[in-house]
Amino acid sequence: MIGGRYSLVVALPKGRNFNDGYGALQQAGLRLPAFGAERALLHGQPGEVALLELRNHDVPTYVDLGIADLGIVGKDVLLESGRDVYEPVDLRTGVCRLSLIRLPGENGPLRRIATKYPNFTARVLRQRGIVADVVELAGNVELAAITGLTDAIVDLVSTGATLRANGLVEVEVWARSSTRLIVNRQSLKLKRERLRPLIARLRQQADAQAPGQTGGAVT
Ligand SMILES: Nc1ncnc2c1ncn2[C@@H]1O[C@H](COP(=O)(O)OP(=O)(O)OP(=O)(O)O)[C@@H](O)[C@H]1O
Numbered sequence: 037m038i039g040g041r042y043s044l045v046v047a048l049p050k051g052r053n054f055n056d057g058y059g060a061l062q063q064a065g066l067r068l069p070a071f072g073a074e075r076a077l078l079h080g081q082p083g084e085v086a087l088l089e090l091r092n093h094d095v096p097t098y099v100d101l102g103i104a105d106l107g108i109v110g111k112d113v114l115l116e117s118g119r120d121v122y123e124p125v126d127l128r129t130g131v132c133r134l135s136l137i138r139l140p141g142e143n144g145p146l147r148r149i150a151t152k153y154p155n156f157t158a159r160v161l162r163q164r165g166i167v168a169d170v171v172e173l174a175g176n177v178e179l180a181a182i183t184g185l186t187d188a189i190v191d192l193v194s195t196g197a198t199l200r201a202n203g204l205v206e207v208e209v210w211a212r213s214s215t216r217l218i219v220n221r222q223s224l225k226l227k228r229e230r231l232r233p234l235i236a237r238l239r240q241q242a243d244a245q246a247p248g249q250t251g252g253a254v255t
């Protein structure tokens with residue numbers, strides 16, 4: 037366990053959320069380690085803040101199991117993970133939705149659905165009493181609908197450009213997503229004096245950025 041060696045351990049996802057997340061934490065006063073293009077995945081000096089570079093879907097795991105004290109990740113990933121983490125701030129970036137998507141004119145019963153979000157999809161289907169196979173894919177899920185691998189997909193939509201480019205339509209929004217700060221429940225108690233002001237500042241920053249906007253789940 038690395039917790040004892042650093043004052044705070046932060047989990048950030050590689051990819052489109054990294055820069056926003058890093059910037060928001062820094063603006064809120066957290067002294068994050070600087071790093072370059074090296075291939076190391078754990079950054080920081082002992083006694084200071086450590087930064088872990090993770091895949092998106094691994095961020096809730098590291099925070100729930102207490103390796104990281106806090107992390108930044110999309111609500112879509114939280115809805116899929118089922119991890120029990122404290123979710124105190126909606127950073128209001130990375131706004132998108134998790135939607136049911138089909139070929140235009142395809143309105144037969146849902147029998148097989150491809151997605152990167154199999155737990156979330158199975159849960160919504162169960163809630164609606166729909167019996168359909170869920171096929172887990174690793175990416176480029178649109179191809180499943182285009183090729184006929186499945187008769188629908190559940191995937192992220194933001195501007196809709198990807199759907200238009202692939203001749204697909206958004207049939208129904210199943211959840212709304214934006215980027216969240218997540219905190220390990222025990223860390224919140226043990227490192228309260230460190231974490232409470234950080235949470236408060238991140239909330240202020242998010243409010244200043246997009247007042248009144250929320251990104252809760254629809255389902
Ligand atoms: N088009 C988009 N517009 C806004 N936010 C998005 C968009 N696509 C994804 N996101 C948000 O950004 C997060 C990261 O997306 P990204 O494409 O970097 O992840 P990925 O490559 O699927 O994940 P992994 O780390 O598993 O490879 C998503 O979980 C979602 O919350």
Ligand SMILES: O=P(O)(O)OC[C@H]1O[C@H](OP(=O)(O)OP(=O)(O)O)[C@H](O)[C@@H]1O
Nearest residue numbers: 175176191192193194195196197198199
């Ligand atoms: O509605 P849009 O604005 O087109 O955004 C939606 C697309 O954005 C994301 O992909 P991304 O661009 O991150 O590529 P990736 O899936 O390869 O990571 C997501 O998986 C959708 O495919």
